[in-house]
Amino acid sequence: DAKTTQPPSMDCAEGRAANLPCNHSTISGNEYVYWYRQIHSQGPQYIIHGLKNNETNEMASLIITEDRKSSTLILPHATLRDTAVYYCIVRGVTMYSGGGADGLTFGKGTHLIIQP
Amino acid sequence: DTGVSQDPRHKITKRGQNVTFRCDPISEHNRLYWYRQTLGQGPEFLTYFQNEAQLEKSRLLSDRFSAERPKGSFSTLEIQRTEQGDSAMYLCASSLESGRVRRYNEQFFGPGTRLTVL
Numbered sequence: 001d002a003k004t005t006q007p008p009s010m011d012c013a014e015g016r017a018a019n020l021p022c023n024h025s026t027i028s029g030n031e032y033v034y035w036y037r038q039i040h041s042q043g044p045q046y047i048i049h050g051l052k053n054n055e056t057n058e059m060a061s062l063i064i065t066e067d068r069k070s071s072t073l074i075l076p077h078a079t080l081r082d083t084a085v086y087y088c089i090v091r092g093v094t095m096y097s098g099g100g101a102d103g104l105t106f107g108k109g110t111h112l113i114i115q116p
Numbered sequence: 117d118t119g120v121s122q123d124p125r126h127k128i129t130k131r132g133q134n135v136t137f138r139c140d141p142i143s144e145h146n147r148l149y150w151y152r153q154t155l156g157q158g159p160e161f162l163t164y165f166q167n168e169a170q171l172e173k174s175r176l177l178s179d180r181f182s183a184e185r186p187k188g189s190f191s192t193l194e195i196q197r198t199e200q201g202d203s204a205m206y207l208c209a210s211s212l213e214s215g216r217v218r219r220y221n222e223q224f225f226g227p228g229t230r231l232t233v234l
Binding site: 041042043044045046049085087102103104105106107108109 | 120147149151156157158159160161162163164171172175207209222223224225226227228
């Protein structure tokens with residue numbers, strides 16, 4: 001799985017859009033970009049994933065650059081409850097072979113702090 | 117609550133003791149994962165099961181760590197002869213995988229078990 005680079009921390013004002021960047025310059029053609037977040041004292045929570053097209057769901061939008069070397073997670077109207085560590089993960093589609101590591105590879109993520 | 121549950125939520129033990137943690141996945145999920153998370157770090161993958169088969173265990177941190185999922189439902193993670201360096205949050209996750217191609221892999225995480233080794 002390709003390595004990702006994220007800023008260690010970011011601030012955002014409540015009600016504004018939070019834009020979290022992620023660099024994944026070594027991503028290969030069959031690797032997806034996933035985002036998870038972890039609120040303090042909880043397990044990680046899936047947010048969104050994408051391959052090459054922009055994606056949107058009820059939680060967030062994911063913008064992937066045309067060369068797929070970077071992406072941005074957008075929380076359109078951040079609230080205090082969005083304060084969390086956000087992890088960008090790159091992961092390939094694999095054929096089930098009954099073996100091999102299948103866990104997610106988390107980095108240190110970005111600690112997003114929403115300010116009131 | 118139909119999410120992933122873990123028990124206990126907190127465990128304090130003395131160095132050298134054995135500890136066992138339990139994870140109950142979402143009922144229809146066939147894959148179950150264990151992770152360890154130390155302070156300031158992201159979760160670190162340890163092992164996973166497809167039904168009752170343990171498909172990856174080379175990432176377990178040492179031979180003191182073992183995991184089981186005997187009936188393909190709940191799982192246990194055991195640490196023998198605990199050391200202070202084992203103090204961490206132990207997370208369990210589950211997912212539903214079907215077919216030969218993993219199209220995406222949303223894993224649902226439990227709240228974790230926080231282990232403190234004195």
